Amino acid sequence: MSEGASPPFAHTPYDGSARPFTVGLMPLDPAEWIEPDALLADHLAEKDRLLAGAARAPVLLAEEGTADAQREVLDLLADHLPARFPDLYSREGTRIAIAGTGRTVDLDEPCDMPLALAARLVQEDLVLMRRGGTGYRLAAAALFFPSSWSLAEKFGKPMDAIHAGVPGFNDGRMGPMVARIFDNLTVERPSWRLNWSLYSGAGLHHPVPKPVSADGADTSRVDGTREALHVRVERQTLRRLAKSGDILFTIRIHHDPVAAFAGHPQGAVLAAGLRRQLLALDAAQLAYKGLTGERDAIAARLAGLAGGTA
Secondary structure, eight states: TTTTSSOSSSSSSSOEEEETOOOOEOOOOOOGGGOOTTTTTHHHHHHHHHHIOOOOOOOOOOOOOOOOHHHHHHHHHHHHHHHOOOTTTTEEETTEEEETTEEEEEEEOOOOOOHHHHTTTTTSEEEEEEETEEEEEEEEEEEESSBBBOHHHHOOOOOOHHTTTTTTSSSSSSHHHHHHHHOOOOOTTEEEEEEEEESSOOOOBBBBBOOOOSSSOOOOOOSSTTEEEEEEEEEEEEEEEETTTEEEEEEEEEEEEEGGGGSSSHHHHHHHHHHHHHHHOOHHHHHTTTTTTHHHHEEEEEEEHHHOOO
């Protein structure tokens, strides 16, 4: 792991400290914008695999007229990464080499979508939001590791449509609050937040929504007892681009098996925190996260990991 890169368990095993279905934005230190770690080579290889046609859904989409904003993102990363992680990223002319991966990205490589080049540098997914008559819409994205949503389905849509079905977004305070945050976001004050979910496995590419029946009941089967059960944490950042005025949304996936709580120095406390948050979810929230049928089994497993702190 390189100097400055995030350590193992940077955000997992997860303690449930960020409340789900709330905005929960915090100020972002620009130096901590991107989070490479020991899985960098693996995650970049998975992006290559998905680009080669292994994806079940499109991973790259962009509106016409977004190329300059995409290039702005690429230029930001090309400046930030070698300066912040000099032992990991080295630049010579238009080429950036990534240590330990055998990879070099040519910033001037002919490419219809500069955001695709940018995505080959980092573990993060990259989404551009552009203001229009109906608010901010998803105008371009390099989205390889979605958490149960499809880029094709959300592409070009405004925030309320993107978050349709999210409990409390369009039928509560969250939607209007997010709209105000987007309107007031400045170049100088980027933000970040965390969001968690649970999956029956270590896969990164989840473009299919968790199934919900016509009456709103969760019909998925997240197995709460298997060793394969993983805590998946999205670290999301928001920043206003200085030239285009668009908002860049980054999504970094951190994930570890629930079993990793047992090997963490603070594992009992972390397991207890996540268990409390899981038990506090209401029916709609459980259904959205695909946890209705397995909540009790997962809670019992976390209680075992928490010991006397649950």
